[in-house]
Amino acid sequence: MRSDTLTDRLALGVEQGRLPDLHAVVALRHDRVILEHYGEGEDFRLNEPLGRVRFTPDTLHDVRSITKSVVGLLYGIALADGRVPEPCEPLLRHFPEYPDLAEDPRRAALTVEHALTMTLGLEWDESAPYTSAANSEIAMELAPDRFRYILERRIVDEPGSRRSYCGGASALLARLIEKGTGQAVQEYARARLFEPLGITRFEWSTGEDGVALAASGLRLTPRDLLAVGRLVRDGGGGVVPSSWLETALRPHVRIDEGSHYGYHWYVGDTWTGGFGNGGQRIHVAPALDLVVAITAGQYNRPDQSTASVVLDEVILAGIGR
Known part of the structure; x- marks a missing residue:
């Protein structure tokens, strides 16, 4: 299916109001971008209001619990x-x-x-x-x-x-x-993960003591979020040991009928993912050779369905899966 068809599906969902507070989505299949969209809306850096933001490929965005x-x-x-x-x-x-x-x-x-x-x-x-x-x-x-x-x-x-x-x-x-590296976690991340992935800009919010918020403080662009998902798809890409990923992405404990938890990653029958408050998502489906990164602004709301609608009704339905 052509990428403009996915774009049409996404535009229809936005027009119908089924994708509230969608900020960005980038999807890659067979190493080709099949969908890339940037929206506009109210945003926050954790609990700090940023006002209304027009998102671009270069806009950093909270990834919240994908930080984990x-x-x-x-x-x-x-x-x-x-x-x-x-x-x-x-x-x-x-x-x-x-x-x-x-x-x-x-x-x-x-x-x-x-x-x-x-x-x-x-x-x-x-x-x-x-x-x-x-x-x-x-x-x-x-x-x-x-x-x-x-x-x-x-x-x-x-x-x-x-x-x-x-x-x-x-x-x-x-x-x-x-403790083990003698470096702040954000500096270790810069040298050993982000720079090898070509990620040159990121922010990692800290507490009042200057310690990085390991549970929720990372800010990346959607394309760089996609790069993290691509690394997972590629078995570590020579950056993360493949043996670690094999263990980390194995189902270790059941969450519900359709998902398990590995080592800080969610694991389904056909997918691996990272999730963050507000609709932040990394979705990796190896059998489909599909990687998706989504950012949204549904923070702290009972209904945070926008990312699921984009994934299920736009991308997966659009590629016929």
């Missing part, structure tokens, strides 16, 4: 560099600054893999808006010591038994990267 998936890739690079612990290693062994927490046998049994799969079993709730301290991620950022805040949460599930969405897990992984 990028941290997962960085962990694999750092592991190959011998800078971070193996997934099977006890987590608290690498946070010796909290000996009191390690005295709890159940807490001492937590492993790095529990963080990678978000199966720490700790009390954590991100159901409140990301503007409220009732949200555990926001409370973590407001805490005097974010890492103690995470690690001292009450254990409510057997570790490894159930995935519970937890930005704190991403913060712990990023801290291990920083």
Whole structure:
């Protein structure tokens, strides 16, 4: 199917009001761009209003929780560099600054893999808006010591038994990267992931202490978001070890009937993806040789369906799959 047909489908969806707050979409199939669209709308840098933005290929955009998936890739690079612990290693062994927490046998049994799969079993709730301290991620950022805040949460599930969405897990992984490399995670990302991918411009929002927000702070252009998805499609592209991706993209824990969680990536029967609040999406479908990057502005809303409509009703329907 010709790319202009997909463009027509997208234009019709916008005209009919089925794609509210769509900011951009770039889709690649057989290494050819089959759809590229930039819109206009209200946008934010996390909770900072940016006003009405006319998006272009060069406009940086919050990717929100796709940041977590990028941290997962960085962990694999750092592991190959011998800078971070193996997934099977006890987590608290690498946070010796909290000996009191390690005295709890159940807490001492937590492993790095529990963080990678978000199966720490700790009390954590991100159901409140990301503007409220009732949200555990926001409370973590407001805490005097974010890492103690995470690690001292009450254990409510057997570790490894159930995935519970937890930005704190991403913060712990990023801290291990920083401890092992001696670099801020954003600088390690620049040298070992972004520059090898040809990504020269990005932003990574930080907390008041200057620490990068590993759960949600990354800003990329849609084309550069696509480059991350393309790397995943290509088995790491010589940047991320292929052996790490094979493990990271394996279903480790069930989320629901149609999806599992790997090492900070979502895994379906025929696809792999990264998801972010507001409608941010990386979608990789290897059998279709398809990579899609979507950005949108449906932040903190109950209905964030725009990205799914673009993917299902415009792209997948348009290519006949």
